[in-house]
Amino acid sequence: xxxxxxxxxxxxxxxxxxxxxxxxxxxxxxxxxxxxxxxxxxxxxxxxxxxxxxxxxxxxxxxxxxxxxxxxxxxxxxxxxxxxxxxxxxxxxxxxxxxxxxxxxxxxxxxxxxxxxxxxxxxxxxxxxxxxxxxxxxxxxxxxxxxxxxxxxxxxxxxxxxxxxxxxxxxxxxxxxxxxxxxxxxxxxxxxxxxxxxxxxxxxxxxxxxxxxxxxxxxxxxxxxxxxxxxxxxxxxxxxxxxxxxxxxxxxxxxxxxxxxxxxxxxxxxxxxxxxxxxxxxxxxxxxxxxxxxxxxxxxxxxxxxxxxxxxxxxxxxxxxxxxxxxxxxxxxxxxxxxxxxxxxxx
Amino acid sequence: xxxxxxxxxxxxxxxxxxxxxxxxxxxxxxxxxxxxxxxxxxxxxxxxxxxxxxxxxxxxxxxxxxxxxxxxxxxxxxxxxxxxxxxxxxxxxxxxxxxxxxxxxxxxxxxxxxxxxxxxxxxxxxxxxxxxxxxxxxxxxxxxxxxxxxxxxxxxxxxxxxxxxxxxxxxxxxxxxxxxxxxxxxxxxxxxxxxxxxxxxxxxxxxxxxxxxxxxxxxxxxxxxxxxxxxxxxxxxxxxxxxxxxxxxxxxxxxxxxxxxxxxxxxxxxxxxxxxxxxxxxxxxxxxxxxxxxxxxxxxxxxxxxxxxxxxxxxxxxxxxxxxxxxxxxxxxxxxxxxxxxxxxxxxxxxxxxxxxxxxxxxxxxxxxxxxxxxxxxxxxxxxxxxxxxxxxxxxxxxxxxxxxxxxxxxxxxxxxxxxxxxxxxxxxxxxxxxxxxxxxxxxxxxxxxxxxxxxxxxxxxxxxxxxxxxxxxxxxxxxxxxxxxxxxxxxxxxxxxxxxxxxxxxxxxxxxxxxx
Numbered sequence: 133x134x135x136x137x138x139x140x141x142x143x144x145x146x147x148x149x150x151x152x153x154x155x156x157x158x159x160x161x162x163x164x165x166x167x168x169x170x171x172x173x174x175x176x177x178x179x180x181x182x183x184x185x186x187x188x189x190x191x192x193x194x195x196x197x198x199x200x201x202x203x204x205x206x207x208x209x210x211x212x213x214x215x216x217x218x219x220x221x222x223x224x225x226x227x228x229x230x231x232x233x234x235x236x237x238x239x240x241x242x243x244x245x246x247x248x249x250x251x252x253x254x255x256x257x258x259x260x261x262x263x264x265x266x267x268x269x270x271x272x273x274x275x276x277x278x279x280x281x282x283x284x285x286x287x288x289x290x291x292x293x294x295x296x297x298x299x300x301x302x303x304x305x306x307x308x309x310x311x312x313x314x315x316x317x318x319x320x321x322x323x324x325x326x327x328x329x330x331x332x333x334x335x336x337x338x339x340x341x342x343x344x345x346x347x348x349x350x351x352x353x354x355x356x357x358x359x360x361x362x363x364x365x366x367x368x369x370x371x372x373x374x375x376x377x378x379x380x381x382x383x384x385x386x387x388x389x390x391x392x393x394x395x396x397x398x399x400x401x402x403x404x405x406x407x408x409x410x411x412x413x414x415x416x417x418x419x420x421x422x423x424x425x426x427x428x429x430x431x432x433x434x435x436x437x438x439x440x441x442x443x444x445x446x447x448x449x450x451x452x453x454x455x456x457x458x459x460x461x462x463x464x465x466x467x468x469x470x471x472x473x474x475x476x477x478x479x
Numbered sequence: 480x481x482x483x484x485x486x487x488x489x490x491x492x493x494x495x496x497x498x499x500x501x502x503x504x505x506x507x508x509x510x511x512x513x514x515x516x517x518x519x520x521x522x523x524x525x526x527x528x529x530x531x532x533x534x535x536x537x538x539x540x541x542x543x544x545x546x547x548x549x550x551x552x553x554x555x556x557x558x559x560x561x562x563x564x565x566x567x568x569x570x571x572x573x574x575x576x577x578x579x580x581x582x583x584x585x586x587x588x589x590x591x592x593x594x595x596x597x598x599x600x601x602x603x604x605x606x607x608x609x610x611x612x613x614x615x616x617x618x619x620x621x622x623x624x625x626x627x628x629x630x631x632x633x634x635x636x637x638x639x640x641x642x643x644x645x646x647x648x649x650x651x652x653x654x655x656x657x658x659x660x661x662x663x664x665x666x667x668x669x670x671x672x673x674x675x676x677x678x679x680x681x682x683x684x685x686x687x688x689x690x691x692x693x694x695x696x697x698x699x700x701x702x703x704x705x706x707x708x709x710x711x712x713x714x715x716x717x718x719x720x721x722x723x724x725x726x727x728x729x730x731x732x733x734x735x736x737x738x739x740x741x742x743x744x745x746x747x748x749x750x751x752x753x754x755x756x757x758x759x760x761x762x763x764x765x766x767x768x769x770x771x772x773x774x775x776x777x778x779x780x781x782x783x784x785x786x787x788x789x790x791x792x793x794x795x796x797x798x799x800x801x802x803x804x805x806x807x808x809x810x811x812x813x814x815x816x817x818x819x820x821x822x823x824x825x826x827x828x829x830x831x832x833x834x835x836x837x838x839x840x841x842x843x844x845x846x847x848x849x850x851x852x853x854x855x856x857x858x859x860x861x862x863x864x865x866x867x868x869x870x871x872x873x874x875x876x877x878x879x880x881x882x883x884x885x886x887x888x889x890x891x892x893x894x895x896x897x898x899x900x901x902x903x904x905x906x907x908x909x910x911x912x913x914x915x916x917x918x919x920x921x922x923x924x925x926x927x928x929x930x931x932x933x934x935x936x937x938x939x940x941x942x943x944x945x946x947x948x949x950x951x952x953x954x955x956x957x958x959x960x961x962x963x964x965x966x967x968x969x970x971x972x973x974x975x976x977x978x979x980x981x982x983x984x985x986x987x988x989x990x991x992x993x994x995x996x
Contacts, residue, residue: 287498289926290971292933298955299502299963303509380628384937387630388952400630407634407941421631428626436622 155365158441165437168430175426179245182238192239197395199233229415231406241419244399247392248379248427251313255378258317260371263324268355270325271332282329288322297381301390309382309392316381324370331363365442372435376428383424399424480986487982491975495968499552502967503545503960510958512537512566535566535960548961552968562968563961565954572965575950580969582842583939583946587931589862590869595924597870598877603913604672605878606885613671617878624875629934633868633941637839641864645835648827651704658695662688706824709817711752718745721809729802731905736796740788740803747787748810755814768851773815780811822852829853836860840943865938872934873927880923885916921985925977932970 149157159165184190228237270281288296300315335341336359344354360367385391386400394401399420406416511517512535516528532538551561562572605617666688670680698704709717722741723732730737762768784807788800827836831847838844838861847857888894889912897911936948943949947966954962 283494286494287501289929290494290498290974291502291967292929292936292970294933294936295951295967295970296502298936298952299506299509302955303505376626380626383628384630387628387937388940389956400628403628403631403634410634410638417634421628421635424628424631425623425626428628429622432622432626 155438155441159437162437162440164433165441168433168437171426171430172434175245175423175430176249179242179249183242183246185246190242192236192242195236195239197235197397199235228419229413231413231416232409237416237419240397240402241399241423243397244402244420245423245427247309247396247398248382248424251309251316251382252375252378252427252431254310254313255317255320255382256371256375258314259321259324259374259378260367262318263321264328264360264367266321267325267328267330268332268360271329272336272351272355272359274333278329281325285322285325288319293319293377293381294384297385298388298390301385309396309398312382312385312391313378316378316385320374320378320381324367324374327366327370328363331366332359335359335362365438369435369439369442372431372438376431376435379424379428379431484979484983487979491979495971495975496549498971499549499964499968500545503548503964504541506955506960506963506967507541507544510955510960510963512958512960514958531566548964552964562965565959565962567957567959572961575962576947576965576969579945579947579950582944583932583935583948585842585858586862586865586869586935586938586944586946587928589866590873590931590934591924591928593866594870594873594877594927595920598874599881599917599920601874602878602881603885603908603916606882606889606916607908608672608674609886611671611674613668617882621875621878624871625879627871629868629872630937630941632871633865633938636864636868637941640867641837641839644837648704648836651702653695653699658692658699661695662691665691705827707820709813709820711749714752714813714817715745715749717813718748718806718810721745722806725805725809726802727905728909729805730798731903734798734802736791736793737788737799737802740784740791740799741806743787743791744784744803744806745810747783748807748814752814752817756818759818763850777811777815780807783807819852819855822850822856825849826853826856837863839864842944842946865942865944868938869931869934873931876927876930877920877923880920881916884919885912888912888916891915918985918989921981921988925974925981928977929970929974932973 159169180190182190182192183195228241230236231240266281266285270278296319297316300319301312304311304315332355341354341358344358349357382391383398383400383403386398387404388400389404391400392398402420403417406413406420410417513528513531516524516531519527521527536544548563551563554561560573562576564571565575601617605614608614666684666686669687670683673683674680675683719742722738722745726732726734726738726741732738759768762772781804784803785800788803789796791799793799826832826849829847829849831844836856838857842858842861843854844857844861847853849857894907894912897907902911932948935946936952938944939946939948940952947969950962951966954966
């Protein structure tokens with residue numbers, strides 16, 4: 133190929149759109165991200181409305197803490213439709229079953245999912261703020277500010293997050309999931325800070341920063357109005373990926389006993405409590421794990437979609453079949469044009 | 480270079496010092512050694528509290544306690560370690576640690592090596608076949624593995640995998656439907672990894688599938704799973720196979736000298752099979768049998784193969800030697816595994832094992848007596864499940880990382896240059912792209928080791944390995960400061976060392992990086 137022609141459609145496609153609009157369009161087109169968004173929304177709506185939140189009542193008939201009579205050994209009443217090999221679709225009284233003192237497993241799983249989602253939101257907001265702040269200051273001012281902040285960051289990454297998390301979780305103790313989330317937010321910002329610092333180090337050398345300086349903009353204004361919007365992709369993508377780490381971290385700590393304490397419900401605590409009863413009540417063990425995976429997986433997919441959407445080099449790659457068809461058509465319409473064979477896929 | 484190294488070392492020392500100080504204070508705030516006494520109703524509770532406060536010096540400021548802890552801990556640098564004691568049992572922390580450190584390092588090393596090997600191979604293949612069905616499946620799987628909670632998988636593996644695998648091994652017979660499915664699976668993976676036009680794909684699907692069917696039927700017919708061994712025929716076939724594969728990957732089959740060196744190594748390996756069995760017996764009677772001997776023999780094998788490669792000579796003897804050494808690795812591994820398998824029967828029939836070999840608890844079967852081979856099998860069966868759970872998560876991150884790094888490299892100009900020079904695909908991928916794609920891995924490995932140490936906290940708890948992670952969890956739960964601090968300082972030092980090694984490796988591997996003192 134001598135002169136690469138611009139891909140038809142790509143330029144027209146994004147013409148006159150803001151970055152936000154482009155990203156939104158690409159995200160919706162990303163199948164994985166769309167599925168992740170839908171799943172996360174469904175899980176969140178189910179978790180928050182079913183057992184209620186903030187003192188509001190939910191529509192589900194049981195709550196997560198009242199013991200009751202154990203029916204049928206507490207086995208789950210949820211059954212699959214006949215065409216999937218079940219006994220006909222039914223939800224029943226206790227779709228996820230009951231534990232040994234008759235608490236409804238569905239209500240507990242929903243409450244635990246709520247805890248995980250709450251912790252996730254607090255952690256990512258806090259980590260994004262600290263990470264952006266530290267990274268921006270270090271990258272913009274360089275020199276001793278950079279040294280001081282980055283050596284502080286080094287202190288945090290000396291230990292596995294789960295170890296510092298366990299110590300802080302023990303410190304936050306019974307103070308509730310909110311303070312646990314605050315503690316976790318204070319230790320998970322390090323990766324983001326390093327990335328934002330790298331972005332700022334590169335961006336601050338660009339001409340538009342000089343222009344802003346000459347126009348008399350203050351350092352704070354340059355960081356906020358000129359640099360941060362350029363680095364926002366990195367921040368959003370990595371914050372999303374951090375969200376799944378946060379969910380796994382909270383549940384792991386609760387599993388070890390250093391996270392959410394009773395009366396709070398966490399999916400990790402449920403798994404820890406029920407792992408010994410696995411042979412008699414396996415359903416108590418399955419559902420909490422499944423919901424952790426659902427939340428973490430959908431968040432990861434959204435993050436992946438966002439990464440692609442923010443990547444300016446990213447173009448939609450047509451499938452092999454579409455390329456073959458295009459090649460055939462170009463042969464038909466322009467018989468004189470040099471036709472190159474498609475070589476190996478690595479090319 | 481040396482100035483850089485010393486500077487880096489001093490810097491790390493400061494990091495360790497400050498981080499231990501901070502952690503000492505935080506841990507001191509987090510734990511409450513008087514917890515059990517606060518709710519106690521004993522009449523002399525005041526005295527007990529006063530006693531414990533005096534014993535643990537809780538009335539002194541935390542900084543004073545840190546300094547005295549530091550004095551004891553810094554003794555480790557010149558051989559008189561004092562990391563304090565567990566105040567409930569009055570055991571010295573150093574004696575608690577001795578076994579635990581080995582346990583954790585065993586677990587983390589096994590997981591790291593496996594995860595890197597698997598992750599890199601899968602990541603490279605996935606990158607080379609970008610946007611293929613294989614690539615999408617690998618991506619999907621790695622996302623799934625990323626999102627799995629380690630502790631949940633660990634419990635699942637413990638309950639399902641272990642019980643089912645043991646039941647299966649008690650009466651091993653692979654049903655036909657499983658054979659068909661496995662053969663199809665292997666065929667599809669191989670053919671999509673190799674790609675190519677449709678007829679080649681079909682051939683790549685059918686040949687591996689047929690081989691798989693043959694192997695599995697052989698396993699069924701000979702009752703291989705109850706009494707496994709590789710045997711001289713299989714060793715010969717797979718030695719020649721690995722010689723061909725290693726040559727194809729490292730120099731290409733056109734390079735006759737390299738091919739002959741690799742084949743010589745394979746022949747030597749096959750020839751050594753029978754003498755080696757005698758050697759093991761003699762070593763055992765001489766009391767020499769053990770890991771030192773095995774590792775020495777392995778090193779010897781590598782050295783001899785390098786010699787063989789050089790002996791075939793030619794203008795580029797280094798390449799022949801490299802191919803020979805690469806071939807020696809699988810060949811010697813097979814000789815070792817074959818001998819190990821010969822003890823499998825004895826191991827499963829051992830009265831302590833009771834025919835359920837896949838272990839779920841601890842790092843060794845208590846009261847198991849047997850020679851080196853039995854003990855080694857025992858270690859492996861105990862390592863199996865915790866390692867698999869740890870590898871899952873780590874593998875996902877290595878795959879993603881290698882894939883993106885490989886894609887980055889493959890789009891560079893020098894790859895296009897290499898192609899336009901007319902180099903074949905193997906040379907472009909293995910010599911130009913692969914090496915450069917692996918470079919950034921040097922900076923990921925230390926981070927991953929720290930993550931794995933964290934993951935080990937969870938797996939050790941679930942599988943009841945008494946390693947450092949479990950020591951940390953139980954001590955933190957039991958409000959014992961000294962063992963917790965011992966864990967923290969060891970992990971901190973390990974992390975700092977891993978970072979230094981990675982910096983040095985990076986500087987040594989990448990000529991673009993100049994260390995500035």
